Amino acid sequence: QLLSEIKLEKKLVPVGREISGVVLEVGRKVTFFQPDDEVVGILPLDSEESGLCEVILVHEHYLVRKPEKVCWVEAAGSVRDGVRAYTALHYLSQVSPGKTVLVMDGASPFGTIAIQLAQHRGAKVISTAYSLEDKQYLERLRPPVARVVDVSNGKIDVAESCLEETGGLGVDIVLDAGVKLYSDEDESASKSQLLSHKHDIITLLGVGGHWITTEKNLQLDPPDSHSLFLKGATVSFLNDEIWNLSNIQQGKYLYILLMIPILEDIMEKLSRRIFRPQLDEPIPLYEAKVSMEIVQKNQARKRQVIQF
Numbered sequence: 001q002l003l004s005e006i007k008l009e010k011k012l013v014p015v016g017r018e019i020s021g022v023v024l025e026v027g028r029k030v031t032f033f034q035p036d037d038e039v040v041g042i043l044p045l046d047s048e049e050s051g052l053c054e055v056i057l058v059h060e061h062y063l064v065r066k067p068e069k070v071c072w073v074e075a076a077g078s079v080r081d082g083v084r085a086y087t088a089l090h091y092l093s094q095v096s097p098g099k100t101v102l103v104m105d106g107a108s109p110f111g112t113i114a115i116q117l118a119q120h121r122g123a124k125v126i127s128t129a130y131s132l133e134d135k136q137y138l139e140r141l142r143p144p145v146a147r148v149v150d151v152s153n154g155k156i157d158v159a160e161s162c163l164e165e166t167g168g169l170g171v172d173i174v175l176d177a178g179v180k181l182y183s184d185e186d187e188s189a190s191k192s193q194l195l196s197h198k199h200d201i202i203t204l205l206g207v208g209g210h211w212i213t214t215e216k217n218l219q220l221d222p223p224d225s226h227s228l229f230l231k232g233a234t235v236s237f238l239n240d241e242i243w244n245l246s247n248i249q250q251g252k253y254l255y256i257l258l259m260i261p262i263l264e265d266i267m268e269k270l271s272r273r274i275f276r277p278q279l280d281e282p283i284p285l286y287e288a289k290v291s292m293e294i295v296q297k298n299q300a301r302k303r304q305v306i307q308f
Contacts, residue, residue: 020072082275093210098123100125101118103115103125163204170207174211181217206231
């Protein structure tokens with residue numbers, strides 16, 4: 001769908017674009033790497049290659065070195081969530097010490113990395129849990145989150161909990177996991193149980209707050225905009241492919257200038273165990289199709305990594 005929106009039509013769309021492996025050969029103009037280097041990266045949107053291949057051709061600008069202490073599975077399984085977390089907390093909202101961050105669905109692979117990055121930057125973190133298992137996982141995180149709001153039974157008010165935790169001031173940054181746009185009767189029971197309503201998110205935002213949303217079809221009515229206006233708050237959209245889209249439209253300079261340092265920092269934090277990702281057991285190639293079906297049905301609670 002995204003490829004069609006940017007007029008990049010393809011008959012076949014390669015899957016498995018987050019990769020880690022060993023450099024076998026390099027072209028004569030390659031300057032960053034040598035054969036036998038261990039690398040990790042994300043293939044571009046217009047790549048003809050799939051990560052589910054034993055050998056692929058990839059431009060050096062899409063790779064960074066993998067630290068020796070980081071295993072292959074962690075490298076490939078953390079790189080995209082790391083980029084999303086950096087985009088949300090650094091480029092879209094500038095997290096800093098003393099800020100309060102609400103991470104919706106913190107037990108998800110992205111939520112886990114976002115919590116750890118926010119805490120590393122000195123922020124206080126509140127998170128929502130969608131099940132008892134998620135709640136227990138979040139409570140075991142070290143350093144601990146300031147508050148875990150269990151919304152699995154639908155009886156706890158997220159906005160009320162956040163305002164209570166912040167002394168009525170509201171949170172500085174919200175990372176949602178989708179948004180409930182309509183009333184409960186207009187949406188499925190399972191979806192309405194998990195997602196917070198847009199009004200609740202606006203209510204719990206503090207003055208000058210930043211709402212980072214993954215909801216591409218977000219619709220704000222005039223009363224919503226007025227509430228945001230009164231608080232001087234902002235809404236930003238978190239698009240997974242923002243750096244790759246910039247690369248397609250503006251050349252590789254922006255990608256090299258901004259994306260590569262992010263990837264390098266993600267690997268460095270993995271090697272120091274600042275990031276501890278949510279990964280499933282490595283999956284053999286012959287189970288890749290089954291794994292893909294699970295992911296497409298949104299039934300995977302941990303990152304799925306195919307290992308050769």
